[in-house]
Amino acid sequence: MFKNNFAQTGRLLGLNLRRDWLKLTLWLLGLVGLMVGYAAAIGTIFPDEAARESLIATLKTPAMVAFLGYFPEHVAMTDAVMFSGEMLVFMSLMYGLASLLIAISATRGEEEAGLVELLQAKNVGRHAFLLAGFWEVLLFNLATLLLVGGGLSVIHMTGANLSGDWLTATLPAAFGLLFGVVGLLLAQVVAETRSAMAGSLALLGLAYLVRMSIDVSQPSANWWSPFGWLERAGAYYQNNWWPLGLLVLSSVVLFAGAFWASDARDLGAGLVAVRNGRVKSRLLRGPLTALIKTDTRSFWSWLIGALIIGLMYGSIFNTLADMIDSNPMIKQILGSQTRQQAGNQVVITFMATLSIVLVTIAVIRALFLANRLYGDGQLGYIELFAAKPIGRIRLGATYVGYALINGWLTLGAGVFGLYLGNVAVLPQPVAAKYFWRMFIANSVAVLAFVAVAAVLLAFAPKWRHLLLAYAGIGFVLMYFRNIFQLSDQVVKIVPYGWFKNIPQQSLDWSVLGVMIGLSVVLLIIAGWGYHRRDQIFN
Amino acid sequence: MTAQPILQVTHLRKNFGKFTALSDVSLQVNPGEVVGFIGPNGAGKSTTIRTILGMLKADGGSVTVFGQDAWQDAVNIHERLAYVPGDVYLWPNFTGGQTIDLLLKMSGQQHTPRTDALIQAFDLDPAKKNSTYSKGNRQKVALIASLSSDVDFYIFDEPTSGLDPLNENIFQQEVARLKAAGKAILLSSHILSEVEKMGDTIAIIRQGKIIEAGSLTQMRHLTRTNVTVTTQGDLASLAKLTGVHNFHLIDHQTTRATFAVDSEALSLVLQAVAALTVTNLQIAPPALEDLFMRYYDQAADPEVTGDVQK
Ligand SMILES: Nc1ncnc2c1ncn2[C@@H]1O[C@H](COP(=O)(O)OP(=O)(O)OP(=O)(O)O)[C@@H](O)[C@H]1O
Ligand SMILES: [Mg+2]
DSSP: HHHHTTTTTTHHHHHHEEEEEEEHHHHHHHHHHHHHHHHHHHHHHHHHHHHHHHHHHTTTTHHHHHHHOOOOOOSSOOOHHHHHHHHHHHHHHHHHHHHHHHHHIIIIIHHHHHHHHHTTTTTTTTTHHHHHHHHHHHHHHHHHHHHHHHHHHOOOOOOOOOHHHHHHHHHHHHHHHHHHHHHHHHHHSSSOHHHHHHHHHHHHHHHHHHHHHHHHGGGGGGGGGGHHHHHHTTTTTTTTHHHHHHHHHHHHHHHHHHHHHHSSSTTTOOOOOOOOOOOOOSSSSHHHHHHHHHHHHHHHHHHHHHHHHHHHHHHTHHHHHHHHHHHHHHHHHHHTTTHHHHHHHHHHHHHHHHHHHHHHHHHHHHHHHHHHHHHHHHTTTHHHHHHHSOOHHHHHHHHHHHHHHHHHHHHHHHHHHHHHHHHOSSSSSHHHHHOOOOHHHHHHHHHHHHHHHHHHHHHOOGTTTTHHHHHHHHHHHHTTTTTTTTTTTHTTGGGGGGGGGTTTTTOOHHHHHHHHHHHHHHHHHHHHHHHHSSOOOO | OTTOOOOOEEEEEEEEEEEEEEEEEEEEOOOTOOOEEOTTTTTHHHHHHHTTTTSSSOOOEEETTEEEEETHHHHHHHTTTEEEEOOOOOTTTBBBHHHHHHHHHTTTTOOOHHHHHHHHHHHHTTTTTTGOOOOOHHHHOOOOHHHOOOOOOEEEEEETTTTOOHHHHHHHHHHHHHHHHOOOOEESOOOHHHHHHHSSEEEEETTTEEEEEEEEHHHHHTSSSEEEEEEOOOGGGHHHSTTTEEEEEEGTTEEEEEEEEEEGHHHHHHHHHHHOEEEEEEEEEOOOHHHHHSSSSSSSOOHHHHHHHH
16 A cells, blocks of 8 residues: 555655756755855845934835835844844745746656556556655755755854744745645646646735735735744844744644645546536637637736736825925925825835836746747647748747737736825825836837847747846846845846836936837837747757 | 649758767658658757747758748748647646647637537547646647648647557547548658558668668668578578578478568569478568668668567
């Protein structure tokens, strides 16, 4: 019985580790590097008291609380407390992301590739893949735990204590494990890698959003989201260990669920059988409609997701406006305007920071779609199109164009959500023109990203993922440029760095025009390159 | 115009980076002709076909379809051509019926009563989602869309690799129908007996090079007849005759033997056998499999080896 179910799990784990070592190492370096690196630097980045004060004030603004998590009040602000307040939520998001990607590719990914079938016919146990996937995630998170915990104890930030160091190392690891297990569970429940990823990402995002909306309004209720549990631990100042128990307990329960699902389903299938569909479709007629039909679910998810995030940020606009009442310094800066005008001024300033969130979501959506030009080639769909009277340019333009339009739609949904939230909570809402500025300037940035993506796809498709990393770096630069006190020149390495003061300032068409012009040139080059290269298959 | 071949490939070369996938491929397909394109795994069949379809750019030589350049005029050419890939991957969330219609529409073709007839003949449930189809059923979807298209040139890359014998038979009938209607057909395979049933002409490719091409009758000329014989006299001397190959005594008896004879030497060898007083004689007609084996590395393809033994 035991042998039947778990035979060869160890060997399988060995194979997985050997195959994934690069991916695992990169994630490990990235996560541990960020944690330990920032801990080592935190004492030196903000040496003078004034800089620290302004940082702490920034971290307590709703925009930062929404993004990085609740920042404790009435606690002595040592480096250690600041570190856990800034890092725990955001880094756990990254741990969760890494873990679920690793878990899904080790289980459902393998199954889709036919590997499971091949090996199960040998004497590999029924649940061996599931268990091996679990071990992989567990080992990965244990490695981060040990490295980060060791690193933090050696660095010993001011105000740190041993219990806090290890709690700060353990919480994100346990959180990673939890979402790794969520990935394992969904990989058993649904039949496709893509759906399992989409589902677990959505859950991770939902947990994050729930925490976001609770943290900015009523932090004491934040145990509704697993992210809130991290905050509840009060690392370095309260050092509660019970949230850790909660994380481990939920992981165990969900893993049991994954086992049950794995037991109840057939090989290659999900828990839910695929139902038959209509024999005819009025929509389908070519590559574009095929793309639309395969993309329907993602389309709505991204659009609604962006709208909700916009709404969420929009609905904290009133807390932003309230802030100037409690902060005489801001009042002073804004001069003798009425409270209302001054309040909206603050909101508009924050919109510049928020727009980076919305545009990054739009850019990621657009890049994912553009990259399907390569992905669908590997899946064999492009071969079916290419044998038809459909020109290469039309085929490439269909994918890139659909990506661009979706990027714009996603951006539009986010900005629209922001506007709606603004209208709902502010007695005198910020005028629509600021939202238009925000949308127009950032849609040029989306265009620029898509154009570069198109060039990569035409000439060096292997490097297509670089752009996602670039978008990630751009996000960090722009969102935290005040905290890191980055110069204007540095942020200009990303498109939105060129118009970072939108929407307070009006649109500068000389900058936007150049960006549009360059993008068009890049798109033409991409078209030329795509036209003259082989269509790459498998 | 009438004399123009549908497909003309001359000295085609194709490299993937440093790797030469095709070094010298020449191929011709005429209207009303079925050309079998045969070779072991990795020989370059699919690469040749994808170059013909303008998906890959030739590095040398020329490929013309309907007299037009395969790369430059791909769109025009594809209006008059139907193709079934070797590995059929279909959009997982479409049904089979939707996929067939999509493939037809993209070629500017209609869903006709023929389409329905083919769905029936191949016994496909068009309401099922592609993700739930077996390999053979996915192949059927692509085959039905292609076979019900009214075009001049059909290209099938290993069309029957996933089909059961019943469906393979239906496919062969369909090919016969297309041939009778004067269509041109290019068919790749590594199973010779399959091509033998449908093809007029075969081209054998190995390591990116066409090593033999011609009509089936011409090819048979090159093949060896298999002989199994029991005599009263001693057969050992036969082994030394020119044109006799693979000579083996059965059960170590000098009176029973099996061997292969070159077609040219057949009458001479049979005379020698007759002189030994024949008690039992079996002559197997020359199968192309044997010819095939001469060009394959012996251990290259177990599938073919299996065919020879039976
Ligand atoms: N895009 C590519 N990049 C690099 N090498 C390739 C590419 N496509 C094919 N090859 C190589 O070219 C050779 C010919 O491949 P091809 O697919 O044409 O073989 P085939 O005759 O169709 O084989 P099979 O019978 O297995 O389908 C193989 O060695 C293959 O690995
Ligand atoms: Mg092939």
